[in-house]
Amino acid sequence: MDEDWFEVDVDVNDRNQKLIAVVRESARFWPECPPNATSVLVSEPDETGGESRGGDGVRDRDPYDIAIDEALADGEQVLLLAVDLCDLEENRVFGTLGATVVKDRLFCSQRHTTTYRPEPSDDVESLEAIGSLTELGRIAAGWFEEVVRRPVIGPIGHGAGSFVAPCTTPPPRYRWIRNAPDAKQVGPATPVVTD
Incomplete structure (x- = not known):
């Protein structure tokens, strides 16, 4: 190595x-x-x-x-x-x-x-x-x-990766492959509704 x-x-x-x-x-x-x-x-x-x-x-x-x-x-x-x-x-x-x-x-x-x-x-x-x-x-x-x-995401269970813009949230069935941003930078995956 x-x-x-x-x-x-x-x-x-x-x-x-x-x-x-x-x-x-x-x-x-x-x-x-x-x-x-x-x-x-x-x-x-x-x-x-x-x-x-x-x-x-x-x-x-x-x-x-x-x-x-x-x-x-x-x-x-x-x-x-x-x-x-x-x-x-x-x-x-x-x-x-x-x-x-x-x-x-x-x-x-x-x-x-x-x-x-x-x-x-x-x-x-x-x-x-x-x-x-x-x-x-x-x-x-x-x-x-x-x-x-650059941040990279990929489909769960597959080897392919795609570059994404910083502060992006991966879509469903995708995961971070490299350089995942801080959770506080990305925010929630879906909007939070409050009354």
């Missing part, structure tokens, strides 16, 4: 270590995000076997794939920081967030829970940024924190 957020089990260059340190320091204060919900993945230039991630070249490739291909071709590491959004009560992952660092570029988005590929989402806005590694670390940490702090 990981002892710290974004524990590094592989060789990461000094540049990327600095970025990881910035995000790790912020992660210590994220609610309902234990260290074992975070991970670091590294792609090395020799792992691609000379093949492009973009496929056959017929379809349009997105900036994410293009940036990764260029970095790996230039001999650069590609760093992915991932955060699993967990239903701690049910011990299930219902979503994954990822921040990929490619040279001086950052790509943050909701990710597929097993392939870590970016996935479109109505709930989580993707973010792209260019800057120094320290700046990108702060941006990634802020993006992760904003999403991780």
